Amino acid sequence: MAEPLRIAGGQGFYGDATGPLADVLDESPDVVVLEALAELTLAILAKDRARDETLGWTRDLPLYLMALVPAMLERGTTVITNAGGINPVAAANMVVKAAGAMGVTGLRIATVVGDDVRGRPDLLPDEFPSADDLLFANAYLGARPIVEALEANANLVITGRVADAALFLAPLVHHHGWAWDDWERLAAGTVVGHLLECSGQATGGNHAGQWWEVPQPWRFGFPIADVAADGTAVIGKPSAAGGRVDFDTVRQQLLYEVHDPSAYVTPDVVVDMTTVQLEDLGDDRVRVSGATGRPAPAGYKLVAAEGGGYAADLSAAFGWPDAEAKARAAADLARKRIAEAGLELDGWHVELFGVNALHGPAVPPLPDGQPSEVVLRMAWSTTDKDRCGQVARHIVPLGLSGPPPAFTPASRARPRPSQLLQLHTGVVDRRPVDAAVAVSVVQL
Amino acid sequence: MTQQLPLGELAFTRAGDKGDTSDVTVFAPDRAVYDIVVEQVTPERVAACYGELVQGSVHRYEVPNVLAVKFVLERALGGGGPSSLRADNLGKAMGGPILRLSITVPDEVAAQASGRPRPPRDPYAEAAWVVERAGSAHNGR
16 A cells, blocks of 8 residues: 655635745655646636637746746656646746756646537537637646556646646655546545645635634645545644644645535535544644545536626725715716716626725614724726726716825725626536547656 | 524634635634524524625535534625625635624533634734834834
8 A cells, every 4th residue: 555645735816825845845745736727727827828829828827837847857756737728738938948947857747638629619508608708718637647647757747727636636646546437536635635735725814713723824824635545634734834734624625625625626626624634633633534435427617708898997995984874976977977988887796994984784873973084985987998997087077076085095006907707607518628628648 | 501602603614605605614712602602593584684795595514523513605796706796705704704693502602612712913913023014104004
């Protein structure tokens, strides 16, 4: 039976920190996984690719690899990432070019493609918009093509839209030789992946308990798991780093965004988290065991997006006394001015920070009805990008012609329209997708 | 004897999103509080506390193995992260309203809750690692 595999979560989103990798590497992980894609990220990357066909991957990938390549070459660390985004081939080309320019040898780079189905309109569900209107359409692939890449001795695997947890399950299946119908092991590996995929969120980040007592919050430790052949895992963090691993931090991440905890659907297995046991071992270690699973559904999850107009926002601060009244008055005057200018809006949304912006009707009134200050945020959407930008022009004059003491911008930034997206989620048949999934390997 | 407390005195929440669905989990410190949450924090009460913030239905899932109760709120993010005009378009702060719900608890549970620590007003004021805060006379202090 193989030794436990040590896996680290090295990235939790496009834009995460790279500094924590130094502490992670001091713990000699066998595998570091860089999880770079949220639901929205592919839309950002699709826009990049539309401008430049060599883009479409998360552009912090080179920063992560700069930190990881020495360990890959000297210690045999394997790196797996979905940073390929909408264009994994271009990401691999970038790595090959950069490594070549630096004279790096010893990288064996595998690229996984086949998740991008935008160019295959026959695969899109009937209720989806036509492929021409979509910015992207990607199936969530599972662990299998990554295992294929590892079997080909890749030490860097670059994928597109692979399900987050599958990035972690794959090296476990490869290392421990788990079978594709061993539902308990596949569930156990998926739980480990789910716990590690959000980096610092498993080690005390966003900890809603006594967050102010989390040690060394300026030097957050990213999570590390030692996963045994039977699927039992111990979650920990680099000993020199800050953060915290205990029952509370791990259970918060266990249930994060899973909806029905008895049926967490992934491309490889449907996981039942209600059987998971968490045992706090002390010293920032939590043992995870007991996950159960059953076969994954017949189709892959499919996520696509189309443009949904443009939005911008503008915020202004109002001070005591009567700050709320001034803010509400300013919002109504702004809306009136926009209407009089003949600018048609699709959406108009007003929030009063300091009153109830985040929690709406759940917020009880203040005892004397007098907040010290209120920040008014006005957000609007339009079909047309130019019109979206013109709206602000009709709000700003309230600075000298609105409620006292004057319209104090809460930000120095000028309103800048950004594109809204309409997400479409569906299911796509596996067979035609799998038929186009391909793994290619380049040796440097 | 019993007392009324906001749920936030007893438990904490973490929230996430998928599309226009908000996913909020309540975490209890022990089995006694977990049982109270299961009994009193019904989907109907949760739906009512969000009012117009949540346009769709509310589903509840019990997860006793980690002393948690999850609420999945549909049509809850103003159209979903990429199309919502809300500042909190991903609903990271959506755990708050549930914590304001009033809960009836036995005195001994309330006594435990009253000992629950609160963050200091300025948590890192005395921390050795804090970088110099000078620069303006006021500076948020």
